[in-house]
Each structure stands twice: as structure tokens, then as C-alpha cells.
Amino acid sequence: MAVKPLRSIAIFGAVGALVAGIALPAFASSKPSEAAPTTLQQLAAVDAQSLVVASQATAAPLARGTFSATTPEEIAKKKAEEAAAARAAAAASTASTTSSRFNTAGYALTSPGSGEVRYPLPMGSWNVSRTVGGGHNGADMLAPAGTPIYAAAAGVVRASAESIGGYGVAVMLDSVVGGQRLQTTYGHMLYGSRQVQVGQTVSAGQLIGYVGSTGRSTANHLHFEVWINGGLVEPMSWLSVNAG
Secondary structure (H helix, E strand, O other): OOHHHHHHHHHHHHHHHHHHHHHHHHHHHHOOOOOOOOOHHHHHHHHOOOOOOOOOOOOOOOOHHHOOOOOHHHHHHHHHHHHHHHHHHHHHHHHHHHHHHOOOOOOOOEOOOOOOEOOOOOOOOOEEEEOOEOOEOOEEEEOOOOOEEEOOOOEEEEEEEOOOHHHOEEEEEEEEEOOEEEEEEEEEEOOOOOOOOOOOEEOOOEEEEEEEOOOOOOOOEEEEEEEEOOEEEOHHHHHHHHEO
């Protein structure tokens, strides 16, 4: 009979499949497993640094004298003192620079003479190129750059600036001479050469600046104006009559 042998073969096949299904997973689980990829967290845990504190370590005491507390008022006072010191230093530096910038060798620092009226430039240092007329209100006294300029009369500084219209660097004085109101103007000075400030009282012949060519000017000279009781006066004639 052929049926029996076929049945036997089918049984053996089923048994073999059952054995393979059980044995193979068991065999696989018995093999060494491959290492799983290492994560960043694991690496960090392995490489993490540790701090070891000695048992004898103690906290360092904080000395009270090593720091200070300052109130807003004290801070403001300190800043004001520092600002004042800085301004004083700057003023001293400016005065030193100004005095050393202009060479007055050969010139007196005060105008010669003893009267109420003095010449505004040293005698022999200037020549007049033009005077009052044709819309020109003063005398142009040609002189080398840096020649000292003096106050023609004692008075109070009405204006003093690095730029006063066409006058350029200029000083203006209010005076009283012989009972008359006198106004004198000194124009075209060198930059930074003014020696007096607004409101300052000056004496006759006092140094007030240095000849330059600032403002509407084409050459080094002093533009000198004289006004008496509000009226314009020709400066050179007035000086020749009144300057002592």
C-alpha cells in the first residue's frame, strides 16, 4: 500500500518543522549579541568630571574692609569732583598751549605809554592800508601774524568770540574816556589768541589778542574801530590826538 509510506513522510516532515521552530530561536539567543550604538548621554555620563572636596576645606572669611557701599549722594559728589578736576586740568592745558603758541619776543606785553588811550599795536610794527570810508568802518593796520594787540582804553569786554561775522576772531570793549562813551573793536585776530572774555575788566594797554587774518580778511592785519557816543570816528586821527 502506498498510502502508509506517504503518511509517514508527512509526519516526519511536521515533526522536523516543529523541532526547527523551537531549536533555532534558542540557538540564536545563545549567541553573543552585537553591542548597541553608544548614545551621547551615555558618553557624557562616562566622561563626566567629578569634584572632590577635601574634608579639611573651609570657607574663606570675607573681610569687611575689602569692599565699601556708596550712596547715590556720595556717587554724585564724587562725579562732580572728578568733573571739576578735569575742567581745571583742561583749562590749565589750554592756557599753557595758548601762551606758548604765540611768540612775543621783541614786543612788550603791555602797550607803551601812560595815558588813558594807547595804540592797539606796538609802535613801528604796523602800516595803515585803508581806513574809514566806502562802507568800511575802521582802520586796517597791517602787521605780521602774531603781533600783540592791546586794549586802546580801560573798560569792560562786551564781546569776545572765535567768530563774529566778518570780523572773524574779535574782541569788543566798552569804555568811558573823558566822560564820553567809547566803543572799540579789534577784528581778524588769530584763532585761539583771545586773552580776555566777556564781562572781564581790562586796563589800558592790556594784551587782548594777536594779529591774524580771520573772517573777511585777505592779509594779516588788525581791523580797529572807534565809536564815541554811538558815532563812528576815524581811528588813526583819534589815536594821534589822544594816545599817550
